Amino acid sequence: MAGxxxxxxxxxxxxxxxxxxxTQVLADYGATVWKIERPTTGDDTRHWGPPYVKNEQGEETAESAYYLAANRGKQSIEVDITCPQGQEIIKKLAVQADIVVENYKVGGLVKYGLDYTSLKAINPRLIYCSITGFGQDGPYAQQAGYDAMIQAMGGLMSLTGEKDELPGGGPQKVGVAVADLMTGMYAVSGILxxxxxxxxxxxxxxxxxxxLDTQVAWLANQASNYLVSGNVPKRLGTAHPNIVPYQALPVKDGFILLAVGNDGQFKKCCEIIGxxxxxxxxxxxxxxxRVKHREQLIxxxxxxxxxxxxxYWLEELSSAHVPCGPINTLDRVFENPQVQHRNMQFELEHPTAGKVPMVANPVNFSQTPIEYNQAPPTLGEHTEQVKKYLK
Structure with a gap:
């Protein structure tokens, strides 16, 4: 079974x-995913480089690394949805589909007859997921939303970064597009x-x-801290608002991330550091x-x-089961023996680039294991195949 x-x-x-x-997560789980792309240009992220994947001759292909990160396991079909012929193809696929995922502006698909109401009429069993910046209603519904602005508007950047009064202080965005990624994951759970x-x-x-809803929802304990206390949380660098010591600390040759979660661990930590x-x-x-007196303790x-x-500290603290870790750069992440043991990196055969590196889905099913069989497709790679399927 393939998922x-x-x-x-x-x-x-x-x-x-x-x-x-x-949709990549759904593809990993075994679903057939028809990725509809604009003729000639395709998904915007195909062009979001460098870096671009290189072929076996060392020449750059048209596939950006960014695009590869979110599109494995899919079939790419070039369709012009602005013309009647393209709309007919989409409707034929919708009749056979279980799920539609779209991220057009609110109402953007109505004029093409591809909105939920229109497709529900031909397939009442359809699950239709609309992803937008601000939702289908409300004062901001017609505005476009992008990850960085949502991190800012949704409060995350007010919590991320060093204290204002310290060198390098000020708001920071997270190093990956977490508002987009979390929205994608909430979409998966909603679809399931x-x-x-x-x-x-x-x-x-x-x-x-x-x-924006997603960003507000996963403020988690920080939102709860504010709603319960009325105190607006501030940036703490790597420190935790509710647990101390739980932050990066300088060592003789760099930094360590110390994550003491209870009083017993703190006692062991104090013994180890003398x-x-x-x-x-x-x-x-x-x-x-410790939370009240962090300024004295740290x-x-x-x-x-x-x-x-x-x-030295990693060995001593880990042997005593005091949570800690190095602050790894990405080369060290993929060299990590635990990451390698869990097969978090693998390769897929690509039609123009030979083998391309992939990062695995972290879910491991005991009875329906994930099988990775399709590299992120080239633009329109499956157009003719799917058109024959529809005849």
């Missing part, structure tokens, strides 16, 4: 990242829930998911006290950690 969604068919009208990320509902009732439905008395001091004896810890190199 738990083997019999599911997905009509993917999305582009960029949030939508394609969701809707599939379950359809299995029980036979009814399809429309899913409305917005980047300051067992810290754990017994009233102002540091519980996590609540300099004491920094002084001790600077006395030994990173490897």
């Amino acid at each position: 738990p969604l083997t019999d599911i068919k997905v009509l993917d009208l999305s582009r960029i990242l949030a939508g394609p990320w969701s 829930a809707a599939l379950h509902h359809r299995n029980q009732t036979g009814e399809g439905q429309h899913i409305d998911i917005a980047l 300051c067992p008395e810290l754990a017994d001091q009233m102002e540091f004896s519980t996590n609540g006290q 300099p004491l810890l920094e002084r001790q950690f600077k006395q030994q190199p990173l490897v």
Whole structure:
């Protein structure tokens, strides 16, 4: 068996990242995904380089690394949805599809007869997922939304970065497009829930998911901190608002990320760094006290950690089950023995680039394991194949 969604068919009208990320996950899980692309240009991210993948002769191909990240397992079909012939192709696919994913502006597909109401009329069992910046209604509904602006508007950048008064202080965006990615993941969970509902009732439905809603939803404990206390959270660099010590600390030859999650771990940490008395001091004896007195505690810890190199602390703390880790660059991430053991990197055969590197889906099914059989497709690679399928 090639995955738990083997019999599911997905009509993917999305582009960029949030939508394609969701449909790539569905493809990983075994679904057939028809990726509809504009003739000649295709998905915008095909051109978001460099870097571009190189062929076996070392020459750059037309496939950007960005595009590769979110489009494996799909069939690319060039269709002009602005013309009647293209719309007819989409409708034929919609009749056979279980799921549609689209990220056009609100109402943008109505004029082509490809909106939810129109496609529901020909396939009432269809699950139709619309991904937009701000949702299908509300004062911002007609505005376009992009990841960085959503990170800013949704509060994430107010929480990310060093304190304003420190060197390098100020708002920062996260290093990957997390608002897009989390929206894609919420889309997947919503789609799977809707599939379950359809299995029980036979009814399809429309899913409305917005980047801004998603960003607000996954503020998680920071949102709860604000709503409960009324205090607006501030940037803390790598530090945690509710747990101390839980941050990067300087060591003799770099930095370590210390993630002490309870009082027992803190006691062990203090013993290892040569300051067992810290754990017994009233102002540091519980996590609540450490949060209140972090400004006094952290300099004491920094002084001790600077006395030994990173490897020493990793070995000593890990052997005592005190959570910690190095701050790896990406080359070290993919060299990490645990990452390699879990097969988080693999390769797929590509029609123009030979073998292309991929990052694996982290979900491991015991009965329906993921099979990676299709590299991110070249533009229109499956157009004729799918047209024959529709005849």
